[in-house]
Amino acid sequence: QVQLVESGGGVVQPGRSLRLSCATSGFTFSSYGMHWVRQAPGKGLEWVAVISYDGNYKSYADSVKGRFTISRDNSKNTLFLQMNSLRPDDTAVYYCAKEGAGLASDHWGQGTPVTVSS
């Protein structure tokens, strides 16, 4: 079965960096686009970034453009999110999600919490 497991979250000071990972199994990782989606405490879903199956196409939300970088290692079935210049409003649970038919996110990880605070 499809499994997505995020890691790398934690508490970090404003202006610092953090790298999230999403280890996947149960599907052919190199054939699917992947997304990062976040959810601030008590708020709705906010899409963060997408990467194509081969890594050649990437797109970012305006709120993270220039600060976050999405990448993937198809040899290790792993998705990454490098987060630089973190701000308090980046505090959220970060989910990775597999892209399915119609660009829907058909499988989600359990999420990893990120808290940006001094």
Add this chain to the structure above:
Amino acid sequence: QSVLTQPPSLSAAPGQRVTISCSGSTFNIGNNYVSWYQQLPGTAPKLLIYENDKRPSGIPDRFSGSKSDTSATLGITGLQTGDEADYFCGTWDTSLSVVVFGGGTKLTVL
């Protein structure tokens, strides 16, 4: 302010039918597939509907989706207390080249 507009909350009694609306524009819903997600308290979102009206395997037919012009609707029949959750619509926005979500609808089953 979300690009897609959903009612913040709805309530209905067990056994009843409820519809959740999602309004957008020609740049998103009007020209792209809509998906719907259910998020039970304290859990990750789960795909309910994809490509406007298709259900993934394991999703009961009590859940249905439809789309017309720049709006989409999620329908739930035979409401159960276990359907109490937040529901989100999502789609691609062609002009922004980003995924957009609705603000979410909190469904209460009284």
